[in-house]
Amino acid sequence: xxxxxxxxxxxxxxxxxxxxxGDRLPTIAELGDHExxxxxxxxxxxxxxxxxxxxxxxxxxQAGTRLKEYSFAPAVHLxxxxxxxxxxxxxxxxxxxxxxxxxxxWHEACRLLTDADKDELRGYIEAAxxxxxxxxxxxxxxxxxxxxxxxxxxxxxVFVKGLLEAYWDAYAAVELNVYAELTYHREVWxxxxxxxxxxxxxxFDAAQEAYIQHTRLLHYPTRIxxxxxxxxAEKLPDTV
Amino acid sequence: xxxxxxxxxxxxxxxxxxxxxGDRLPTIAELGDHExxxxxxxxxxxxxxxxxxxxxxxxxxQAGTRLKEYSFAPAVHLxxxxxxxxxxxxxxxxxxxxxxxxxxxWHEACRLLTDADKDELRGYIEAAxxxxxxxxxxxxxxxxxxxxxxxxxxxxxVFVKGLLEAYWDAYAAVELNVYAELTYHREVWxxxxxxxxxxxxxxFDAAQEAYIQHTRLLHYPTRIxxxxxxxxAEKLPDTV
DNA sequence: TTAGACATATTCATCTGATGAATATGATTT
DNA sequence: AAATCATATTCATCAGATGAATATGTCTAA
Numbered sequence: 031x032x033x034x035x036x037x038x039x040x041x042x043x044x045x046x047x048x049x050x051x052g053d054r055l056p057t058i059a060e061l062g063d064h065e066x067x068x069x070x071x072x073x074x075x076x077x078x079x080x081x082x083x084x085x086x087x088x089x090x091x092q093a094g095t096r097l098k099e100y101s102f103a104p105a106v107h108l109x110x111x112x113x114x115x116x117x118x119x120x121x122x123x124x125x126x127x128x129x130x131x132x133x134x135x136w137h138e139a140c141r142l143l144t145d146a147d148k149d150e151l152r153g154y155i156e157a158a159x160x161x162x163x164x165x166x167x168x169x170x171x172x173x174x175x176x177x178x179x180x181x182x183x184x185x186x187x188v189f190v191k192g193l194l195e196a197y198w199d200a201y202a203a204v205e206l207n208v209y210a211e212l213t214y215h216r217e218v219w220x221x222x223x224x225x226x227x228x229x230x231x232x233x234f235d236a237a238q239e240a241y242i243q244h245t246r247l248l249h250y251p252t253r254i255x256x257x258x259x260x261x262x263a264e265k266l267p268d269t270v
Numbered sequence: 271x272x273x274x275x276x277x278x279x280x281x282x283x284x285x286x287x288x289x290x291x292g293d294r295l296p297t298i299a300e301l302g303d304h305e306x307x308x309x310x311x312x313x314x315x316x317x318x319x320x321x322x323x324x325x326x327x328x329x330x331x332q333a334g335t336r337l338k339e340y341s342f343a344p345a346v347h348l349x350x351x352x353x354x355x356x357x358x359x360x361x362x363x364x365x366x367x368x369x370x371x372x373x374x375x376w377h378e379a380c381r382l383l384t385d386a387d388k389d390e391l392r393g394y395i396e397a398a399x400x401x402x403x404x405x406x407x408x409x410x411x412x413x414x415x416x417x418x419x420x421x422x423x424x425x426x427x428v429f430v431k432g433l434l435e436a437y438w439d440a441y442a443a444v445e446l447n448v449y450a451e452l453t454y455h456r457e458v459w460x461x462x463x464x465x466x467x468x469x470x471x472x473x474f475d476a477a478q479e480a481y482i483q484h485t486r487l488l489h490y491p492t493r494i495x496x497x498x499x500x501x502x503a504e505k506l507p508d509t510v
Numbered sequence: 511t512t513a514g515a516c517a518t519a520t521t522c523a524t525c526t527g528a529t530g531a532a533t534a535t536g537a538t539t540t
Numbered sequence: 541a542a543a544t545c546a547t548a549t550t551c552a553t554c555a556g557a558t559g560a561a562t563a564t565g566t567c568t569a570a
Contacts, residue, residue: 034355034443037323037348045355057521062554070554072312075523076319083277083320084349091522092562100356105349108277109324113340113428115274115285120340123427127371134370187363188353203274297550302525310525315552331551332533 040077041086043067044097055087055095083108102192107199114200121204128197129245133238135182135190140234142184150180151226158219169215171202177222181229217247280317281326283307284337295327295335323348342432347439354440361444368437369485373478375422375430380474382424390420391466398459409455411442417462421469457487 036042043066049055056064058078062071069077078095081087085104089095113120154177158170175198182194221244228237276282283306289295296304298318302311309317318335321327325344329335353360394417398410415438422434461484468477 034351034358036351036355041352041355045352059521071556072315072554073552075312076316079316080320080323083323084352086352089522090562091560092520092564094521100353100360102349102353105345109342109345110429111274111276112281112285112324112326113342115276115281116340118274120428124429126427127429127433130374131367131370134374187366188360189350189364189367193367299550311527312525313523329551330533331531332535332549334550 038077038080039067039069040074041081044081044086049097051097051099053097055097057094100188101195102189103195103199106192106196110196110200111203114204118204121200124197124200125248128194129242129248131190131193132178132182133242135185135187136238136241137234139182139185140229140237143181143229144184147180147183148226148230151177151222151229154180155219155222155226158215158222162216162219169205170219171205174198174218175201218244221247278317278320279307279309280314281321284321284326289337291337291339293337295337297334340428341435342429343435343439346432346436350436350440351443354444358444361440364437364440365488368434369482369488371430371433372418372422373482375425375427376478376481377474379422379425380469380477383421383469384424387420387423388466388470391417391462391469394420395459395462395466398455398462402456402459409445410459411445414438414458415441454487458484461487 034045036045040061043061043064044055055061058071058074061067061074062069067074078087078089082089083104085101086098087095088098110120110124113124154170154173158173158177161168161170161173179191179194179198182191185191221240224240225237225244228234228240274285276285280301283301283304284295295301298311298314301307301314302309307314318327318329322329323344325341326338327335328338350360350364353364394410394413398413398417401408401410401413419431419434419438422431425431461480464480465477465484468474468480
C-alpha cells in the first residue's frame with residue numbers, strides 16, 4: 031500500500047485495510063460506527079456512491095459491498111458522458127485521443143495476440159458480414175466494439191484499455207445522434223479484414239496503416255445535426 | 271443538449287436545465303423537493319458528492335452550488351490516485367500513456383505556441399536552474415509541471431489536457447515514494463532547453479525527439495522500493 | 511434424497527428531521 | 541466611506557425510522 035492520500039475517508043480506509051478485489055467490505059452500518067472511520071452512515075453512503083460511480087465497488091442489498099478489480103473505464107465513462115451530454119462535439123476530441131492511443135500502442139498489442147485471438151477476430155468479421163447481408167439490417171456494433179477491444183486485450187495497461195472501453199460506450203451512445211450511412215459500415219469491415227490479414231502475416235506496420243486509414247471513415251462529429259435521429263431511422267428501414 | 275443519458279438523476283437534471291459554467295444551481299433543499307427531480311435531500315447529497323468528486327460542481331456553504339467549466343482531469347485524477355494507492359506500479363502504465371499522448375499531439379501543440387508562451391517556457395527553465403543551483407536544494411517540480419503543461423496549453427482537446435494534468439498531480443504524489451537522484455533533475459532541464467530551442471527554430475521534429483529522449487530519464491517505477499521515503503530524505507539534505 | 515417453495519433475517523434504499531458550522535449579506539457604527 | 545457586526549441562508553453532519561430486496565436456511569413434496 032503506497033502512501034498516496036485520497037480525499038475520501040472511505041477510499042483511504044479501503045486502501046489502508048488492504049482489501050482485495052472480491053473482498054466484502056463491512057456493512058454500511060458497521061462502517062458508520064467504525065472507530066477509525068469517523069463518519070456517519072450518511073457520509074459513508076455519500077462516499078460509497080462515489081466509489082460505486084467510479085466502478086470501485088459493487089454494492090447490492092443483502093450481498094453487501096464488494097471491492098471490484100480496478101478499472102479506469104468507469105471514471106472515464108462517467109466524465110466523458112457528462113461532457114457529451116452537454117456538447118456532442120466533445121466526441122470528436124475523445125475520438126482523436128482514442129485514435130492516437132490505439133496507434134501508439136498498436137505494435138505492443140499486436141505482438142501479444144494469440145492464434146485464438148486471431149480466430150476470434152475472424153469470427154467478428156464473419157458475424158458482421160452476416161448482419162450486413164441479412165435482409166433485416168442490423169448494424170454490427172457489438173462486433174465492431176469486440177473487434178477493436180480484442181486487439182488490445184493482452185496489453186498490460188489498464189489506462190489504455192479503460193480509455194478504449196469508454197470510447198466504445200460513447201460510440202454506441204452517440205450512434206443514434208449522428209448521421210450514419212449504411213455503406214460506411216461495409217467499408218469499415220473491409221478495412222477490418224485488411225487489418226486482420228496483415229496481423230496474421232505479422233506485418234504490424236501494414237495493419238497499423240490499414241487501421242489509420244479506416245479511422246478516416248469516422249467523421250461523425252462534423253455530421254452531427256438537428257434531427258439526426260429521424261434521419262437515421264429513415265436510413266435504417268426494418269427491411270431492405 | 272444531446273440525448274445522452276447519465277445514471278445520475280441530478281446530472282441529467284443539470285444537463286436538461288442547460289445550466290452553464292458559473293451558474294448557481296438550486297439549493298440542496300430546493301433540489302430535494304423539486305417536482306421533476308424525484309429524490310430526497312440525502313439522495314441529492316449523494317449525487318452532488320459524485321459531481322463534486324468529478325469536479326463538475328463547486329459546492330460551498332452559503333455560496334451554494336455552482337457549475338464548473340468541464341474538465342477531464344478530476345475524474346482521471348481520482349481514479350488514478352486510487353489505483354496508485356493500491357499499487358504504485360500503476361504509475362508506470364500511466365506514464366507510458368502520458369508519453370505516447372504527448373508525442374502524438376506534439377506537433378499540433380507546438381504549432382499553437384505563441385511568442386509569449388515561448389518566453390514563459392524560457393522563464394521556467396531559468397527558474398529551475400536557479401533552484402538547482404541554490405545552496406538550499408529545492409527540486410523545481412512546479413516549473414517541471416508548468417513547462418510541460420504550457421506546451422499543450424492551446425491544444426483544443428480537453429481529454430488530452432486532462433490526462434496530462436492528472437499525470438502531473440500523480441507525479442508530485444509519487445515523488446516522495448521513489449528513489450530520486452538529484453543529478454537526474456539537471457539532465458532533465460538540459461533536455462528542456464533543447465526542446466525549447468528546437469521549438470523556437472520551428473523544428474518540431476527535433477523538439478519531439480528531444481522530448482522522447484528526455485522521457486527515457488523517467489524510470490521511476492523500476493526504482494520504487496521499500497523505505498524510498500527515508501532514502502529520499504537522505505539524498506535531500508536541507509543544505510548542500 | 512433432492513428439488514422447489516417458502517419464511518426469515520440481513521442489508522441496502524430512501525426519507526425525514528434536527529442540530530451545528532460556515533459565510534454572504536445587509537445593518538450599524540465610527 | 542470604511543470597518544465592524546448581526547443575521548439569515550445554506551451547507552455539513554448526524555440519528556433514526558421505514559420499506560424493499562435478497563441471500564440463506566427450512567420445510568415440504570415428489
